Amino acid sequence: MHDVTHAVRRRRDLIVAAVLIALAACVPLFVKDVYAQNIMVLTLMYAGLSQSWNILGGYCGQISLGHALYFGLGAYVTAILLTKFGVLPWFGMLAGGVISAAIALALGYPTFRLGGHYFAIATIVIAEIAFLLFLNWDWAGAALGIDIMVREDSWAKFQFTRSKLPYFYFALLFAAVAWLVTWWLENSKWGYWWRAVKDNPDAAESLGVVVFKSKMGAGAISAFLTAIGGAFYAMFVSYIDPDAVMSFQFSLLIALPAVLGGIGTLWGPVLGAAVLIPVTELTRSFIGGSGRGVDLIVYGSLIVIVSLMRPDGLLGLFSRKRKVEAAR
Amino acid sequence: MTAETIIQSLASGLLMGLLYGLIAVGLSLIFGLMNIVNFAHGEFLMLSMYGAFFLFAFFAIDPLLSMPLVAAGMFVFGAAIYLLIVRFAMRAKTNVGMVQIFATFGLAIVLRGLAQYFFTPDYRSITNSWLGGKTVSIGGIFLPVPQLVGAALAIAAFGALYVFIKRTDFGRALEATREDAGAVALVGIDQNRVFALGWGLGSALVGLAGAIMATFFYIYPDVGASFALIAYVVVALGGFGSVFGAFAGGILVGLVEATTALVMPPSLKAVGIYAVYLLVVFIRPRGLFGSI
Numbered sequence: 001m002h003d004v005t006h007a008v009r010r011r012r013d014l015i016v017a018a019v020l021i022a023l024a025a026c027v028p029l030f031v032k033d034v035y036a037q038n039i040m041v042l043t044l045m046y047a048g049l050s051q052s053w054n055i056l057g058g059y060c061g062q063i064s065l066g067h068a069l070y071f072g073l074g075a076y077v078t079a080i081l082l083t084k085f086g087v088l089p090w091f092g093m094l095a096g097g098v099i100s101a102a103i104a105l106a107l108g109y110p111t112f113r114l115g116g117h118y119f120a121i122a123t124i125v126i127a128e129i130a131f132l133l134f135l136n137w138d139w140a141g142a143a144l145g146i147d148i149m150v151r152e153d154s155w156a157k158f159q160f161t162r163s164k165l166p167y168f169y170f171a172l173l174f175a176a177v178a179w180l181v182t183w184w185l186e187n188s189k190w191g192y193w194w195r196a197v198k199d200n201p202d203a204a205e206s207l208g209v210v211v212f213k214s215k216m217g218a219g220a221i222s223a224f225l226t227a228i229g230g231a232f233y234a235m236f237v238s239y240i241d242p243d244a245v246m247s248f249q250f251s252l253l254i255a256l257p258a259v260l261g262g263i264g265t266l267w268g269p270v271l272g273a274a275v276l277i278p279v280t281e282l283t284r285s286f287i288g289g290s291g292r293g294v295d296l297i298v299y300g301s302l303i304v305i306v307s308l309m310r311p312d313g314l315l316g317l318f319s320r321k322r323k324v325e326a327a328r
Numbered sequence: 329m330t331a332e333t334i335i336q337s338l339a340s341g342l343l344m345g346l347l348y349g350l351i352a353v354g355l356s357l358i359f360g361l362m363n364i365v366n367f368a369h370g371e372f373l374m375l376s377m378y379g380a381f382f383l384f385a386f387f388a389i390d391p392l393l394s395m396p397l398v399a400a401g402m403f404v405f406g407a408a409i410y411l412l413i414v415r416f417a418m419r420a421k422t423n424v425g426m427v428q429i430f431a432t433f434g435l436a437i438v439l440r441g442l443a444q445y446f447f448t449p450d451y452r453s454i455t456n457s458w459l460g461g462k463t464v465s466i467g468g469i470f471l472p473v474p475q476l477v478g479a480a481l482a483i484a485a486f487g488a489l490y491v492f493i494k495r496t497d498f499g500r501a502l503e504a505t506r507e508d509a510g511a512v513a514l515v516g517i518d519q520n521r522v523f524a525l526g527w528g529l530g531s532a533l534v535g536l537a538g539a540i541m542a543t544f545f546y547i548y549p550d551v552g553a554s555f556a557l558i559a560y561v562v563v564a565l566g567g568f569g570s571v572f573g574a575f576a577g578g579i580l581v582g583l584v585e586a587t588t589a590l591v592m593p594p595s596l597k598a599v600g601i602y603a604v605y606l607l608v609v610f611i612r613p614r615g616l617f618g619s620i
Contacts, residue, residue: 063426110610116425117365117568118609121560125602128557132599248553252433259430293444293549296437303434304413311420311427 010187013266017183020270021176028168035285037164041236043277044171045229050257050269051178052225057255058264059182059191060218061198062112066123067254069130070100070223072246074230076134079146079240082157089158093231097224104223105216112215127251134242145241148234158235167236174232175270178225182266185221194218198264226254260306262313271314276302336469337586343475345582346575350482350537351555352562353489353574354406354530360506360569361526364414364428368436370556372531374443376402376538377547381452384542390458391539392477399535406531407524409435414527415520436552443549452547460543474544481540485533486575493571502526506569554598561605567615576617580604 024044028037049071056062077099078092087095111122135143150159160166185191193214196204205211234240261272279302284295310316355369366372376398383394413431420427454460462473493499505512505522513519545551562581566573581601588600608616 063429110606114609114613117359118564118613118615120429121564122606122609124557125561125605129599129602132596136593136595256430259426263426292448293441296441296444298441300434300437300439300441303437304431305434307427307430307434308413308416308420311424
């Protein structure tokens with residue numbers, strides 16, 4: 001087992017994923033508690049979102065702290081199309097994804113030329129502008145937001161009054177697709193380009209990697225998937241406003257699982273979300289309910305400790321081999 | 329819109345801008361020294377404001393007098409944060425940038441949580457300080473006294489900082505470490521000590537800004553967040569690491585904010601600042617005065 005070849009390792013990843021998905025699909029059969037199911041839905045959603053972020057932030061090395069923009073766009077496009085034009089959320093979701101990808105390309109054109117901190121701050125600033133515009137845009141509900149009336153159980157309208165299970169299975173599907181897309185991209189021409197761009201853009205350029213185009217591709221895929229997650233979230237909570245879907249906090253929450261689990265790795269976002277989201281939700285409900293900030297203290301300390309102790313992310317704990325690969 | 333309103337808002341914008349410069353300069357100093365962006369900078373400001381508030385509430389020390397105390401306290405706090413957290417974040421061999429971003433981000437969240445826990449999320453304000461609520465009229469233009477004093481303080485602080493960096497041994501060590509940390513170690517300057525003092529100095533500067541801000545702004549655990557983003561924009565506009573770029577960047581941001589508030593609803597005034605940031609970095613990706 002010391003020297004597994006690349007192809008064997010990839011096949012093994014696929015088998016592990018299939019087993020995990022099958023196991024996860026069975027969990028609701030045993031866990032009937034609505035609160036626990038709620039945490040599982042959020043965990044899966046953030047696993048998928050962070051997986052999407054990881055494509056741009058991890059593999060391609062472009063640290064975006066503004067993914068709340070794409071998350072919020074997905075949520076808003078879906079909610080507006082449904083409540084104002086009666087378009088089914090499935091089409092709204094797709095429209096949100098396409099619009100987000102288009103905006104990512106338009107924004108990528110000027111921003112991908114920026115380096116390091118200038119890029120990261122540009123992403124925060126752009127998301128913040130969108131946040132302020134939505135906060136003042138009356139037609140889109142402004143600060144009051146949009147209420148998605150839930151009247152019936154319907155797969156067509158993707159709304160369910162009694163059970164959380166449909167949401168759970170969609171979140172699982174979303175996380176699985178995001179994982180699979182990453183798995184597939186990892187070994188594609190794009191995957192190799194991205195890692196070259198991340199490690200040394202100048203050397204990559206000189207070796208014929210189209211640096212700018214690589215970043216644009218990563219940005220568009222990442223934005224598309226993030227918007228799908230946002231659309232799902234809008235239907236899941238059935239009420240959105242700028243604070244609830246586009247605030248800076250979401251940009252952090254989307255990036256954190258990948259950072260904690262192992263940035264630029266296939267399993268990092270899944271592992272990070274599986275640790276971070278339950279911890280956050282549980283501390284919030286057990287000790288943070290009074291609004292006194294204990295949840296923030298626990299959560300923030302966790303981030304500091306992991307980033308200091310495990311710069312490679314939690315994944316580094318599992319096997320030395322993976323750690324070496326993550327570091328490469 | 330008369331000429332008077334325009335002059336009036338540009339004058340207040342200029343005052344606020346100088347204060348923004350003072351808030352941001354510590355951030356720029358630390359970045360220039362060790363290439364780290366402190367994402368908890370806004371929380372440092374928040375702590376300074378609480379410091380001034382509690383000194384006023386418990387000991388009736390006016391913020392104008394407690395300012396040196398707050399700055400001294402923040403100096404110790406900043407140096408301690410470097411020694412306890414940042415020093416270790418810099419040791420990371422992989423993902424160096426991410427480790428620094430998220431270690432200081434995590435710290436920001438912890439500080440916010442601690443403030444909520446110990447100080448409660450209530451909005452506080454210092455109601456009857458010497459400066460608070462007063463205005464002066466200069467040639468028909470009304471200027472709030474706290475901001476006026478804050479602006480004067482900012483100019484004085486930048487002046488002192490300039491002398492400090494150019495004339496003192498520590499200032500020269502600071503400059504030399506920014507230029508080439510490795511070579512500095514060779515001539516016997518303890519890099520760790522310079523970094524700790526740099527964090528102390530940067531934090532003391534935001535302490536000054538916080539004490540004056542406490543006289544005219546509400547104080548609550550999240551207050552740092554909005555100023556932090558403005559501080560990043562100021563620092564980036566000036567060019568990361570350029571201390572005097574922060575001065576110019578602050579003034580520019582203050583004026584842009586005031587102008588935006590004239591033509592757009594007040595809730596959108598930050599959009600103008602952000603738009604100018606994007607415009608500047610798109611044209612000059614290294615900021616206005618950045619050299620790196």
